[in-house]
Amino acid sequence: MRFGARLALAVTILVCTATACGIPHDSGSRSRTAEDCAPYARYGRHPGTQVSVYASNRDREADLFEETWADFADCTGIDVQYEGDGEFETRIQLRVEGGSAPDVAFFPQPGLLARFARAGELKPLSAEVASLAKRGWSPEWNSYATVHGTLYGTPLVANVKSFVWYSPRFFRDRGLRVPRTWSELMDVTEKVAASGVKPWCAGVESGEATGWPVTDWIEDVLLRQQGTAVYDQWVAHRIPFNDPRVIQAMDTVGSVLRTDRYANGGFGPARSMASIAYQEAGTPILSGDCAMHHQASFYAEQWPQGTGIGPDKDVFVFVLPGPDRATRPVLGGGVFAAAFADRPEVRAFQEYLASADFANARMKKGPFVSANRGVDPANADTPVDRLAIQLLQDPRTRFRFDGSDLMPASVGAGSFWKGAVDWIGGKSTQQVADSIERSWPGR
Structure with a gap:
């Protein structure tokens, strides 16, 4: 450390010693x-300042964020x-249009951020924050928040969506092997159905975001x-949304999700x-009323308290397989x-959020995944988080970002x-795909 940096640190420590960091504390x-x-x-020190943050994370997720940056x-x-x-x-759109934008927002959709x-x-990110982003994440990850060559956001949270949650005991008791x-x-789906249990359970209700679990399946x-x-x-609309290859993928998903013999275990x-x-949606796995649930790594936070996660515990995951054992994109x-x-x-807060220190600290408090290169998988709260981080850090992984999040927000x-909800409700694949294609901006 250079002398100037040592001196600055010493001064800060002396100030904090004299004032207990100068911040009033509640009880x-x-x-x-x-x-x-x-x-x-x-x-730096920014006494008496305030930064407002607006995001979709609530309840325990919100608490863990606040605990991490306390x-x-x-x-x-x-x-x-x-x-x-x-x-x-x-509501983020309404707030911005109404002149009450937050200082910082956590965007789950790069397409919305780009708008x-x-x-x-x-x-645009300050030079310091942009440098941290380029050091901490791959060019691919940074590209998701880059618009017209300018970086506007830093990756905060990552997840792997190509997971299928299952009960190791359910599989073991029925002599089932994890499919490759x-x-x-x-x-496996047919064997479970033949035993009298609906093999798949799902739920797509999510307030204004209802339908996204189905779009994840299709993607x-x-x-x-x-x-x-x-x-x-397809994501960039260089081929139409209703391309025959997309129709094929939707019909493949429909052969599972729209078939009463296979879904919806534990619910109807x-x-x-x-x-x-x-x-x-995944809870019937715990009662044996369902065998499998396609959902992201972040679903670890939704299991009832006390649920064990691991290969020999109550629930675990496998990667959704492809046509052969070698084809397994993420x-x-x-x-x-x-x-x-x-x-x-605001810049100081952004800089902290972009650091590996924040990501590692957040991971130690509960389920959390980051694609930051400085993240230590050993800090992961669950074996699923650890697996997700290893997949994201593996240079051999063919990773692709959620298509619906990259598409124009509309x-x-x-x-x-x-359209995904209409499709689950019985509307034909072609009708739904055609309708979405017609809605594409500038078509």
């Missing part, structure tokens, strides 16, 4: 010591005001059937999934932090989600 917080505050010296907030003097909203995708960036609403090909998966299967090149063309007929909250998603304001305290978070 539920502990006083931060000089040692506590030393890791945050590089973010020391940062106290040591820098920044009052971080967090608001989680289940209707984020709709605000193109409109000039978002602030699509043919083997359908063989995952298209990626496996047609490969990354066709998938990329296949169509019942339209009214089942995605948070509850579909995933993520959340990106972007700012509507450009003030020193399609990906609009007509595609709605």
Whole structure:
């Protein structure tokens, strides 16, 4: 460390020692010591400032975020005001249009982030934050928040969506093996159905975002059937949404999700999934009323308290197989932090969120996945998180981002989600695909 940096750190520690970091504490917080505050010296002191954060994360997820940045907030003097909203995708637009944009927003859809960036609403990343982003994440991950060559957001959360949750005991008791090909998966599906148990359970209700679990299914299967090149063309609308290859993928998914013999275990007929909250959709696995549930790594947070996660526990995962054992691409998603304001305290908060320190600290508090190169998989809260991080860090993994999140928001978070619900309700594949194609902006 250079002399100037050592001197700055020493001054910060002396200030924190004299003032306990100068931040008033409520009765539920502990006083931060000089040692506590030393890791945050590089973010500077911003006493009396406030940063508002708006996101879709609520309940325990929100609590874990706030717990993770509590020391940062106290040591820098920044009052971080967090608001989680289940209707984020709709209300963030209303807030910005109404002149009440938050300082920082966590965007689950790069397509939505890009809309605000193109409109000039978002602030480009500072040089410091952009440097951290380029150091911490691959060019591919940074490209998702890049608009017209300018980086507007940093990856905050990552997930792997190509997982199938199952009960190891259920499989073991019935002599079932984890499938490694699509043919083997359908063989397991048929064997479970023949035993009198509906093999798949699903739920797609998610407030304004209802329908996204079905779109994940379609994207995952298209990626496996047609490969990354066709998938990329479809997402970018270089081939139409209703291309015959997309129709094939939808029909393949329909052979599982729209078949009463195979779905919806623990809840009722296949169509019942339209009214089942995605948070509850996998729980019939625990009672043996369902064998498998296609859902992302973040579903680890939705299991009832006390549920063991691991290869010899109550639930575990396998990667959705492809046509052969060698074809196993990974579909995933993520959340990106972007700012509507450009003030020193906002930049400091963004810099902290972009650091590997934040990602590792968050992982130690509960289920969480990051694609940051500085993340240690050993810090993962569950074996599923560890597997997800290993897949994301493996250079051999053919990763693709959630297609609906990359598409224009009016399609990906609009007509595609709605069309997926109509499709589960009985509308034909061709009708739904044609309708979504007609909705594409500029068509």
